[in-house]
Amino acid sequence: MTVEAKPILEVRDLRIALPKGSDRPFALQGLNLNVHAGEIVCMVGESGSGKSLSAGAIMRLLPEPHVTVAGGEITFEGEDLLAKSEAEMRKLRGNRISMIFQEPMTALNPQKTVGWQIDEVLKLHMGAKRKERQAHAIEMLKRVHIPDPESAYNAYPHQISGGQRQRVMIAMALALSPKLVIADEPTTALDVTTQLQILKLIRDLQKEEGAGVLFITHDFGVVAEIADHVIVLRQGEVVEQGPAGQVLNDPQHPYTQALIASVPDLLPPPHKPVTTRPTVLKGTGLRKTFAARGGLLTGKRKAVVAVKDLSFELHQGETLGVVGESGSGKTTVSRLVTRLLDADAGAVEVDGTDLLACSPAELRGMRKHIQMVFQDPMASLNPRKRVVDIIAQGPIVHGEDPEKARARARELLELVELSPAAANRFPHEFSGGQRQRIGIARALAMEPKVIVADEPVSALDVSVQAQVLKLLAELRHRMNLSLLFVTHDLRVAAQLCDRIIVMQKGEVVEAGFTAEVFADPQHPYTRNLLASIPGRTWTPPYRKTDAA
């Protein structure tokens, strides 16, 4: 990489205006950045930091007229992009600047074959014969390591896996050897193992092509994996930028430091001797098959086994992590033990009573012993109810005096570090992290024996995630809670769980104390999972100083 060479992309003092009445006048203020050939520049920030809009500004894909570029310069290979006409921009897009989107399923047209969609780009910009274009497209599919590229060329997007779809997107983006690739959270929707492969692929291809990459992400692990240069954004302002090594290992700005400190530690806590404590939740031989209901004429589709023969024990005061990638059946487990889904076979014993054998009336009584914290804090709170009623609802259903229950709900709000003034508001008036706190308060209101948490922090920004995790850990300690914690994020699992079970395709492949599993994984799948954690070789700086 020649640093003296002129950068491919130069952005100077870019400002993007938001419509009137937004929470701030500018989505982006005074952004300066350079992308050189053969360099990967990572733009990191939490939601609302304006990182995606800056990509939109470069590609001129902003949701105009609501959001507009208010000032600044964008220079691409010496040409002023802001001065170009729409027709000139069209020639550039897909050809010399291309983009990889976050969600490959929605970025690809479900009605057209993969080949047709790659061909569309080539038709617009390459000007070659159909045969040549097809050969080139298949060559590109080969380069992104899609198995059997000829058949993938004729496949529809739904016929290939999520990781392969993202590979197709990358093939499309690189088909014409662009000088600049903008990747907007390209791996966020993918599982860790796939994520690592895609990151490697982007890095390799970018080296071969010598293109500049502007990589947008919220994940510091990914940054550590891929970045040459890092820009940290906060609410539309650049707080810090510099070479990756410097920003990651010696962050200067307090916000960057806080963000990096929020990245969960990969070192699990030393395990507590818990086996002597009584078992509060016990699952034996759980099994669930989803029989796909076929139409009248199409016949039955193949049934999907979500969970097969799962057994586990959760002791009093312990946190058991259920870890796995999408499709591993871990969410089904959380629904089975709370009996939101009916299992096909097996038993779930809460304090010795089998939940699955209960009659509907008994079940309603039993529900107060096992409570749940849901993944999506927006969807799990009834938008038409006030917070105090949401929290007090459970106790009232179970016969508590409504006035007492509401008073207790206000206390719980304080316990989860929300102001009691929040009690009379509606859920939409809160941020994601605050909503998740309300969800936790609702679960605590029932004074349950077990709390099942289904990916409670995966919808949250990393700094908020750290706070919610801290709150959970504190509450667990104070109230001696027993937690069944479902997550796909091994970093989160390492932080909170005493023991974990690793699931793959509905089966437990490994179980044990977190520290032991992390230190010495037995099953190849677990090893693969652990090896795929982005940035696993990078230890955030403050921990080094702690150790010293």
Add this chain to the structure above:
Amino acid sequence: MTVLDTDLRPAEPPRYVVFWRRYRRNRAALLGLFLFAIVVLMALTAGLVDPGDPLRRAGQPLVPPFVDASTPLGTDQLGRSILSQLFYGARISLLVGVLATLVSIIIGIVIGALAGYFGGWVDDLLMRVTEAFQTIPNFVLLLTLVAILGSKIEWITVAIGVVSWTAPARMVRAEFMSLRNREFVDAARNLGVSNTSLIFREILPNALPPIIVYASVIMALSILLESALAFLGLGDPNYASWGNMIGQGRAVLRTAWYCSAIPGIAIVLTVLSFSLLGEGLNDAMNPRQKQ
């Protein structure tokens, strides 16, 4: 930690204030509200405008409008005042509109909610019944019902409700099917909330906005249906209704057009007011609209 999550956003104004702000942005909706207010006012003041029976003889038959001060809008072929019939007719139209809509919405909500919430065979059964109703044109069904039940205004109202519940039922069902899988429903179920409460206290309030909007359409349709019945001479002859007026005025349409034109305009404006009102409600209740 510099990023604190515990500070609250400033309080929003109460819901009805936000609602009214959104509603009044739509000029047509304001017009709808204005027309609706006039119809309500007419219904309320009918007794003041003409304290007597609107169906009594008030003067010479077929007096054109603006000729005789005692019958400002003229008289029909039996010498009845068109103005007082118009005012009393507003009562009937509103009564039929509101009650028939209530009947149809209630049936629709119950059937749609059960079908959408439980799914499976309950859904299959209820939807087949709904389809059976939908295959018969609703005016034909209405005629049949009125022929069986008789032309009393109460029965007409009920019959109109019974023929128009299918569309709201399908709508409620669709809303329930999408809402029942939302996490907040699971969350409430996990608290031990019973099915009945889940349906009516958790899901229904979230499903209501589109149904309320649609209710305004049904209200307009019910008024039209009642008028159509009356036009065919199947209305309740004991009450002055706009449809009755048009039906009787039809006989003298060429010589005294005003006998049917005046109540016709009243129907057009009332139905228009309801659909504008519905459109305004739709805009105001759509959560995607800001402020």
